Amino acid sequence: MRMSKLFSRTLREAPSGAESRGYELLLRAGFINQLGAGIFSQLPLGYRSIKKIEEIIRQEMDRIGGQEILMPVVNPAEIWKETGRYYSIDKELSRFKDRVGRDMVLAMTHEEAVTDLARQQIDSYKRLPNMVYHLQTKWRDDPRPRAGLIRVREFTMKDSYTFDKDWDGLEKQYAAHYDAYFRIFKRCGLPVIAVGSDTGMMGGKIAHEYMYLSPIGEDSIIICPDCGITTNKQVAEFKKDYYPEEILESEIVETPGTATIAELAAFLSIPTRKTAKAVFMMGTFTDENGEEEERLITAVIRGDLDVEEAKLQNAAGANRLRPAQDEEIRKTGMEPGYGSPIGSNCMVIVDDSAAKSNNLVAGANKAGLHTLHTNFGRDYTGKTADIASASEGDTCPNCDASLTISKGIEVGNIFQLGTKYSESLNCTFQDEDGTRKPVVMGSYGIGIGRLLACLAEEYCDDSGLKLPLAVAPYQVHIVSLVKNNEIPEKIYNELSDTGIDVLFDDRKDSAGVKFNDADLIGIPVRIVIGNRTLKQDAVEVKLRSGGEAEQVPISDLGQKISDILSEMRKLESL
RNA sequence: CGGGCUGUAGCGCAGGGGUAGCGCGCUUGGUUCGGGAUCAAGAAGUCGGUGGUUCAAAUCCACUCAGCCCGACCA
Incomplete structure (x- = not known):
């Protein structure tokens, strides 16, 4: 490609609003262009990188038995109603009506579509296991797109789906994906870790997320420095300490002005772990008729811990949660700041920290009053679960080391869906024994643009x-500093003819402009053609990754470049 | 959806009641030609939109749209 003809151009100044370095450079180098909030075009350079990433993904998916298909972006709402997600997912799922008034949705993922496909194709255990994947646009009307390509509304995702006759089969395909994903990220050059994760709106049992650790990440990852366990904070477990003691009679005491745990503990001169905190959330549930309703949830946790909302949402079985407002809490007879599960007539979820501790100070559901010595089981009941938020310094559940926390960006995920979708969409097969069974499914995604x-x-x-060779838009960048482009043209044509991706700066700009643009775009290998070396029938070859420029006779250039490229490939594949 | 900020030339910004400016970029010509050259001459903006106040609005007021940041939210 000749730069004089390149559709995009570089920017000297970063467009306002480019807060991260990578985003700024993608904009300045002319890889991407923003059309709206969370909506981007891929320009020629960016799209070339995207296509290289996609090709790596295709190869690795094919390698584990995937078959590429393409499913539509627009889905009839019917299948989304069948799985219930039409109701359980909020505004993130965009809905519209077609000309005759049929409900339609813009697919934000393709479990519904693929399960509908599978129920038509798969009728017998003989057709299992199987796996399909596609690279397709998703639309998710995220309430707050941000950080350039990290969190967008329209994006391309590779999603694959596995079909098995039983969980053993799913385990195998899941394991294959687990490894394939590491190969994909490795080949692209992105360091990632796999972390145990929440299954969220996908449902299902086991799930992993592939995280690129970065301070600009929005996910928090709990990492054990000793045993290496990594978990998304949303589901991270940790070892809780307990302080069992003899159960005492409860007693109501006056505690004016102690609406927070800190104030209460200070007023009573007790550690916060001697208190029970009631957290009120409004959960959205789907009833038998498919209608949504909001219900108050009282979450009880020991005062020294915090509630992890994702855990609470799972324990409660809610579609989503939001903090309850004071009036909503009072309406059910409880008192914000002095809340207590005692006598509660709404859903109560109790963290095991509170359930297994004795004689905690809880609210009395009257302003200014608390109850001493409350005990789970005797004074109140509820569903017990782990709903506590892990944080830096907590104890590893596996090896007792002190946990650390890091920020990460989720670039991929894998889910064991099980039969959630096959059951709701009636995707069944006839097994060897003649019985009809739901197909056991898995779902696996990679966000291409985010990658x-x-x-x-x-x-x-x-x-x-300075993208790695495997994903850089071009492999070689020829910077011509001579007026007569005859020799550069010849070199450009010769290299291109050997199948190398060459970007040729044939513009009539000054050397400085060309060098700066070359640095900005960051093609791995740079050939500088100038009078300085041309006198000796030589050019300079320099790597974007660093090191000195090397003078190479033109006659040796083809071999030299080919050597460099294969050396680079070798290094990147280590 | 709450809180904050910003919309003026392709990009980055200034101006703040009297009819629009700077830097970069762009066009033409000259001189340059190995790290964002230089001189000269140009082109380019319904000042996000609508309504209002005023003799007069980019500027003041109201509404609205869009984008960004923080939070809520989020495979």
Whole structure:
């Protein structure tokens, strides 16, 4: 490609609003362009990188038995109603009506579509196991897109789906994906860790997320430095300490002005772990008729801990949660700031920290009053679950080391869906024994644009991008500094003819402009053609990753470049 | 959806009742030609939109749209 003809151009200044380095460089180098909030175009350079990433993904998916298909972005709402997600997912799922008034949705993922496909294709155990994948646009009307390509509304995702006759089969395909994902990220050059994760709106049992650790990440990952366990904070477990003691009679005492745990503990001169905190949330549930309703949830946890909302949502079986407002709490006879599960007539979820502790101080559901010595079982009941939020310094449940916390960006995930979708959409097969069974499914995603955004964060310096050879838009960048482009043209054509992706700066700009643009775009190998070396029938070859420029005779250039590229490939695959 | 900020030339910004400016970029010509050259001459903006106040609005007021940041939210 000749730069004089390149559709995009570089920007000297970062467009306002580009807060992360990688995002700024993708914009300045002309890889992407923003059309609206969370809506981006891929320009020629960016799209070339995207296509290289996609090709790596295709190869690795094919390698574990995937078959590429393409499913529609627009789905009839019917299948989404069948699985219930039409009702359980809020505004993130965009709905519209077609010309005759049929309900339609913009697919934000393709479990419904693929399960509908599978129920038509798969009728017998003989057709299992199977696996399909596609690379398709998703639309998710995120309430707050941000951070460039990290969190967008429209994006391309590779999603694959596995079909098995039993959980053993699913385990195998899941394991295959687990490894394939590491190969994909490795080949792209992105360092990731796999963390245990919440299954969220996907439902299902086991799930992992692939995280690129970065301070600009929005997910919190709990990491054990000793045994290496990594978990999304949303589901991270940790070892809780208990302080069993003899159960005492409860007693109501006056505690004026102690609406927070800190105030209460200070007023009574007790540690916060001697208190029970009641947290009120409004949960959205789907009733038998498919209608949504909000119900108050009282979450009880020991005062020294905090509630992890994702855990609470799972324990409660709610579609989503939001903090309850004071009036909503009072309406059910409880008192904000002095809340107590005692006598509660709404759903109560109790963290085991509170359930297994004795004689905690809880609210009395009257302002200014608390109850001493409350005990789970005797004074109140409820569903017990782990709903506590893990944080830095908590104890690893596995090896007793002190946990640490890091920020990460989720670039991929894998889910064991099980039969959630096959059951709701009646995707069944006839097994060897003649019985009809639901297909056991798995679902596996990679956000392509987000992956590129992470690579941009990982591979950049003060001058610009420096993407790995495997995903760089071009392999070689020819910078011509001579007026007569005859020799550069010849070199450009010769290299291109050997199948190398070459970007040729044939513009009539000054050397400085060309060098700076070359640094900014960051093609791995740079050939500088100038009078300085041309006198000796030589050019300079320099790597974007660093090191000195090397003078190479033109006659040896083809071999030299080919050697460099294969050396680079070798290094990147280590 | 709450809180904050910003919309003026392709990009980055200034101006703040009297009819629009700077830097970069762009066009043409000259001189340059190995790290964002230089001189000269140009082109380019319904000042996000609508309504109002005023003799007069980019500027003041109201509403609205869009984008960004924080939070809520979120495979």
